[in-house]
Amino acid sequence: MYTELCKKLDIDVPIFAFTHCRDVVVEVSKAGGIGVFGAAFVNSLEELKEELDWIDAHIGDHIYGFDIVIPNNAVGQGSGMSAAEQENKLWEMIPQEHTDFTNKMIDEHGVPQWHDDSRPPMGAWTMEQVMPMLEDALKRPKCKVIVNALGTPPDHVTKMVQDSGRLIGALTGTKKHAKAHKEAGLDFIVANGSEGGGHCGEIGSIVCWPELVDAVAPMPVIAAGGIGNGRQMLAAMGMGAAGVWTGSLWLTVEEAHAQMAQKESYLKAESTDAVTTKSWTGKNCRLLRNDWSEAWKDPANPDPLPFPLQLLLTSDLRRRSAMYASAGDTQKIADNGCGQVIGQINEIESCRGVVSRLIGEYVDALEALNGLMPE
Amino acid sequence: MYTELCKKLDIDVPIFAFTHCRDVVVEVSKAGGIGVFGAAFVNSLEELKEELDWIDAHIGDHIYGFDIVIPNNAVGQGSGMSAAEQENKLWEMIPQEHTDFTNKMIDEHGVPQWHDDSRPPMGAWTMEQVMPMLEDALKRPKCKVIVNALGTPPDHVTKMVQDSGRLIGALTGTKKHAKAHKEAGLDFIVANGSEGGGHCGEIGSIVCWPELVDAVAPMPVIAAGGIGNGRQMLAAMGMGAAGVWTGSLWLTVEEAHAQMAQKESYLKAESTDAVTTKSWTGKNCRLLRNDWSEAWKDPANPDPLPFPLQLLLTSDLRRRSAMYASAGDTQKIADNGCGQVIGQINEIESCRGVVSRLIGEYVDALEALNGLMPE
Structure with a gap:
């Protein structure tokens, strides 16, 4: 499973671990893969x-x-406008009806109040918020790969990253956007099948991955959406992927900072529980089905606002549900993003354990395939 | 790729070709796979x-x-009630509003009238219609495999098939139903990922296949939903499938009886064009997006009726759009079922050509995987 991309990055195995948790970044990289720190909610x-x-x-x-x-x-x-001015404008655009409904849901589920009066932070979703962060990352010699989670980055950003000697890639789930990424001169793409957690498209991985591999060849394609074991990794590599991008795998590991109540929600979930909803960001996003996701489908309740307004609307709930994960019925309205592969994840492992499990399963699956061929 | 199932059935490669066309059945079986004749619309x-x-x-x-x-x-x-009595009762349950809307759509798109006054046939969807057909199939020595497209078959059917020395299997997209199939004593299951054409579930193949393989092991699992080339077949087999179940691949082959206008709709389609809709049968079914599928999403129009009423409602359009595929705007309201893999299918091949392409691509992909391993 040692691809050109491994060689270029000097990593042992092409396992990209997307995570919001710094411990997971460090442990996966030390285990031979590469941790990727997701900063959208910084x-x-x-x-x-x-x-x-x-x-x-x-x-x-x-x-x-x-x-x-x-x-x-x-x-x-x-x-x-500055980042702060933009944020003020966005807050003004949220209808009272939506705020009232959100607060009613939070109250009914007994999620404790935030400990101070601060306005919930929006995260890093505008150019004004993101650029200083990117500039900081580019000063760090060990940070070698930049990935854009939503769309083709502007040319000046791509140039800045590549001039610094780093690789830049971006996610997509469609051939059209993959080609746009290639034309923009990116170094790789992350092909995101509909099974994946968070913002996702509609084309299933088994179709999406080889389609995007062929659309941008010889550009490397990292396969995302549905990787939970080494057999799935083998499937991705067998269809021409240069590596795998994993997210759900790291939600429940020992090193993940999440509260136990949230980890338990993930551990007991079935693949059918990871549904798409616009109720958290305004865009289609895959998360664990719960009272929150279902309530926003009910015609009697308000419709989700367009991105990024719904993201702002839910920002208070997001911080409170993360902090008070085990209080009251918090899990029933918590923001538990994950892919359909969550159904396979039923026990707590270490990051190192996951990486070595994937490698072992991959090797076994390849041996089994070779065993099916005539002598 | 020679599995136990190949040995049991005495076929060269575990490629199951689901088709409504007898020529495709024959040609795929003669090429070393196995043609499966779909009788739902007989x-x-x-x-x-x-x-x-x-x-x-x-x-x-x-x-x-x-x-x-x-x-x-x-x-x-x-x-x-007899099959005919049941059908009469079902026709009585269709609201006039739905009939009017359907006829309006058909008229607007210039689909020619059927050549006589006969009521459109329902197809084989009730026990009373199906059982005589099954009994006929079981008298034919070369018909060796029976597959149920929707749910676990009743015990007496399973016993009848197995007592005749044949294998019986059934489709499903969920672990729960796969376990029910196993408990009912079936010989294999067809694991149907959400990418697939026709009635489909919500779990993508990359998650669905290994989940169902593990849920019913050591029962053989045939992977369906997204197989259009040998790399996808390798992915399925690498995750533990005993074979692959393919449908979209055979819609455009030389031997398929469909009219050229319908084949052209398939050949030019992108993966994003194969969408799910309840507008043809009342259940979620994947087909090419067109005026018909979109019209039934519009809140201004009637909602699709529950299965099997919507199936009946569309039966006249189904026969007319198949017969007059190239007339007027027929393709804009035609019943063009297919999976997301249709985006990969861009030229007319022969059945034998498809089988040998799949084998070649599979072998190449396996060689590439072996090439990524350390010496």
Whole structure:
């Protein structure tokens, strides 16, 4: 499973671990894969620096990646407004009906109040928020890969990253966007099948991956959406992927910082529980079905707002449900993003254990395939 | 790729070709796979006998399969009504509003009238219609495999098939139903990922296949939903499938009886064009997006009726759009079922050509995988 991309990045196995948890980044990279730190919900440059300083200090000689939402045509972009001014404008656009409904749901489920009066942070979703973070990441020698989670990055960003000697890639689930990524000169794409957690498209991985591999060849394609064991990794590599991008696998590991109540929601979930909903961000996003996702489908309740307004609307619930995961009925309205592969994840493992399990299963599956061939 | 199932059935490669076309059944079986004749839209025992007689006469020493909808708890079952009485009752349940809307759509798209006044046939969807057909199939020595397209077959059917020395299997997209199939003593299951054409579930193949393989092991699992090339076949087999079940692959082959206008709709389609809709049968079914599928999503129009009423409602359009595929705007409201893999199918091949392409691509992909391993 040692591909050209492994060689280029000097990693042992092409397992990309997308995570919001710095410990997971470090442990996966030390186990021979590459941890990719997702910064979409990092709330300030200071917070980011703290996270990346910690990673730099603990990761040894290994490398890591940085995943961010670099908007190509985001709300407010080019308006001359600061990040804070944009955020104020967005808050003003949220209807009272939506705020009331959200607060009613939160109250009914007994989620404790936030400990102070601070406005919930939006995360890093606008150019003004993201660019200083990216510039910080590019100063760090061990941060070797940049990934854009939503769309083709603007040319000046691609140039900045590549001029610094790093690779830049972006996610997509369609051939059209994959070709746009290639034309923009990116170094790789992450082909995201509909099974995946978070924002996802409609084409299933078994169709999406080889379609995108063929559409952008010889550009490397990393397969995302449905990788939970080494057999699935083998399937991806057998269809021409240069590596695998995994997310759900790391939600329940020992090293993940999530509260036990949230980990338990994941551990007991079936594949059929990971559903798509617009109720968290305004875009189709795959998460565990619960009271929250279902309530927003009921015609009697308000419709989800367009992105990024729904993201703002849910920001208070997001921080409270993460902090008070085991209080009251919090899990019934918690933001538990994951892919359909969550149904396979039924016990707590270590990051190192997951990486070595994937390698072992991959090798066994390849042996089994070879065993089916005539002598 | 020679599995135990190949040995049991004495076929060269575990490629199951689901098709409504007898020529495809014969050609795939003669090429080393196994053609499976889908009878859901066969309208009478006489019509079925004609098809199977032809297959028996042309297939040589090869075997074939028979796929049918054996309902476990269908509308009207056990009521003591005949198939014709049941059908009359069902027709009475269709609201005038739905009939009017359907006729308006058909008129607007210039689909020619059917050549006589006959009521459109329902196809073989009730126990009373299906059982005589199954009994006929079981008299034919070359028909060696029976597959139920919708649910676990009743015990007496399973016993009847197995007592005759044949294998019986059934489709499903969920672990729960797969376990029910196993408990009912079936010989294999067909694991149907959400990418697949026709009635499909919500779990993508990359998650569905290994989940179902593990759930029913050591029972053989045939992978369906997204197989269009040998790399996808390798992926399925690498995850533990005993074979692959293919449908979209055979819609456009030389030997398929469909009119050229319909084949052209398939050849030019992208993977994103194969969408799910309840507008043809009342159940979620994957077909090419067109005016018909979109119209039934519009809140201004009637909602699709429950299965099997919507199936009846569309039966006239189904026969007319098949017969007059190239007239007027018929393709814009035609019943073009297919999976997401249709985006990969861009030229007309022969059945034999498809089978040998799959084998070649499979072998190449396996070699590439072996090449990624350390010496």
